[in-house]
Amino acid sequence: MAVGDDLFKQCLRRWASGVTIVTSKLGDEIHGMTVSAFNSVSANPPLVLVCANRNSRTHAMIRESEIFNVHVLAADQQELSNRFASQSLEGSRFEGVEWRAGLLGAPVLAGTLAVLECKLASTHDEGSHSIYVGQVEHAEISDREPLVYFQGGYRAIAL
Template sequence: MTVGVDDFKKAMQLWASGVTVVTTHSEKFGIQGMTVTAFSSVSINPPQILVCLNESADTGTGIKQSQHFAVNILNSTQQDVSNQFAGGSSQQQRFENTPWTAGITGAPILNNSLMSLECKVIEEVRAGTHWIIIGEVQDCVCREGEPLLYYRGNYQQLMSQP
């Protein structure tokens, strides 16, 4: 017997995670992006990461077409960016008030994010309602700041040490 959906959601809310915006650019769909908390490193040599995207996400369709994406880790002041890319608005609206530049793969790099990783897709694995997309890191940009965190359905920030 498996755990029920509600129990699983409740359990997963106890996992604190960073907040990212995954972006891509494809010939067919243009620029696209979405908020994602399911992100992890996979390998250091070669440098690889993974993101998990719902099968219905249009950004995932763009990634499959372009075979490139960027993971932008949001800083503690970017809660509005997370909300903007979480849905409810068009792809055009998501990028209108968020400064970005095209990275080496063409994927949008959010200018004010804490860190950005540009990747080429090396594997896609279907898992339930999601795709696990594994990417090999092609470029990395790091900036100063603190991360935006998500825990128990709310945004959180790191506490400063005295």
């Protein structure tokens, strides 16, 4: 018998992760959402993965555009994380946010810890989500403290 919904969620809440914003572009339209389900897949070639809910607009855009940028958020970017997760701000997430077009065309947000610009390498549909594996074509880094997500809330790393 599969594990119950509640226990499953309780287990996953105990997994501390970073927080990312994944952006994409299709034609003139840009979009993005907050994603904690991000990980590395391979160093050679450089591959990463994100898990996107199939109901999300970002999911649909990545499937069609086949490009996405992953931004690793810094400790002071909680507000940005909430903004890109908010349904009510769905059509205005980029308003007042500093960004530029990346080398593959998708938005690159200012002030993040790292940006990985990806071409979609493969797609794996599993349950409610799709795993998008991206080949990293360009990357940028800065040296800041990361935003951490644990037990449904934001944390800072204790040094």
